[in-house]
Amino acid sequence: MVNPILLIIVPLAFAFALPIVGLISKKIIKYIPVLVFLFNLIISLLLIPKVLDQTIIVKIGGFQPPFGINLFVGPVGILFSTLIALAGLLVSVYALSYIKEGPQEKYHILYLLLLTGATGVVLTGDIFNLFVFFEILCISSYALVAYFGNKAGIESSIKYLIQGSVGSSLLLLGIGLLYGQLGTLNMADIANQIHSISSPSIFVPMIFIITGLGIEAAIFPLNAWLPDAHSSAPSSISAILSGIAIEVGLYAVIRVIFTIFNASSFLMFFVFLGVLTLLIGEMSAFSQKNIKRMLAYSSIGQIGLIMFAVSLNTQLGVSAGLFQMISHTLGKGLLFLSVGFLIYKTGSMEISSFEGIGKKMPFTSLLFTIGAFSIVGLPPFAGFASKFMIIRAALSTGQLLFTILVGVILLGTVIEGAYFFKVIQSIYFKGNTDIIKSDEAPLIALIPMFIFALLIIFIGVYPDFLAKILNSAASEFINRIDYIRSVLG
């Protein structure tokens, strides 16, 4: 059997081996992330059938839980690690031709560390270990936002750093309070004992932990850093930050609420917070003139939608939320990657400068359009299947309140459609419509974008492909007793 710990060790080891490889040859450095994430993707895909059969618990150092650190490789973990490896592979192929300036060696080291952190967060079963992996993710993304070293990048990086590190301090404080009361750091053991202490003493650490993680997940009042950071980073990093980093943050919030604290009475609050996040994100995106800021605000809106779906606390709702995460990763990844070359060729981030580029860069524009349609939720793309599932889940609860909120969500989708169609209109139907010489993105960058687009269409046409893993992932969140039992035996 393949040990799932390789998913964390291999990228981490190669991240530190990269400078040594660089001594031998500077040219092969950029191919290493491709190989590492290809390896991770293969391992994750091999593990999926086994994990669906039975959850794998890796006991690091051979200590029996709750002592020592254990990895919990359940359906959710393997779903996310596959997604991270897939996005990591495609974006690193894209980066072969996209990252040409700046300290490339450092870019690849930080890129490997970022995704190591993300994989670690979704696989770990120890709450302090989760904090450590979270910090790996955060620190490398602070540095990558400032990669170009220009005015905007440095400024957004320092903003992100201050807010992010206050958030992680709050997270650590919450973990400390929890440890002080229960004397354990194992997530399953905490979940097992959480009902033995009084509710005010649970409430305080819970608020600290959720606020700390919520900053990274960009839940509404805590999302001030996101539009700056996502728009100033290199486009390949924006795709990872938007598709992976904030979703890993959201995963951690969901894990804490559902598994550790079992706080189903707070979920109503998160339903409203989700809808509010959605509306604020979509309305701010509508008024943007800078394309990357528009996409960044659109990510906030999507996070709100996922939060709403997951907070419904039903089997269908949680699996719809996870499905929306997958379609958001694919769609937003594709959008940021294609926008990267649109910006590269036009030299501007203003939407108005894209007029008539559909003739000049037909493939990149087509791929942008596919991504935009998927995020808006048009059939036959993945976004349609996931949004439809969210609405089905909300309506099947049968409560009047959720029916009204579905109306609000559809309003948000209409706003989303409005600003994406505005961009598509200016790409295809505005400006100089004469046939001009085509100036396409390089082939090596088009291939990963095509794969993203193919996956979006495939999942959109055949959503049942994911039904089994989504179902077992949702029941991992809902049945916390199973989680506790499979770790503690």
Added chain:
Amino acid sequence: MEFLTDNIYYIGAFGLIFIGLFIILVKHNLIKVIIGLGILDTGINLFLIAIGYINNGTAPIFSKPGLEAGNMVDPVPQALVLTSIVIGVAILALALSLAIRLYKHYGSLDLRKIKEQRW
């Protein structure tokens, strides 16, 4: 008075945490904000240590006969603090190097003057 002596470490820790948060929220100079982050970190480290501390306790090693587990200091928070100190150093180093670059671009560290990016 007894409350004060019993909880002096917790009072100190939360005092540091609030001082740190206050500096981060109120000060306009970037270097001062980074100092605030450092103080916040220190407060949390002190808090973690205080959780496992026992007055007149011993190290958790059975080095002499007659030592009892109940009288030993909890080693886990100390391991956590070690990790958290390393993370704090990384964040401070990155923040300071970004502050240098920011100063080169703007010629100032006043956060009120640095607001090209906004909603």
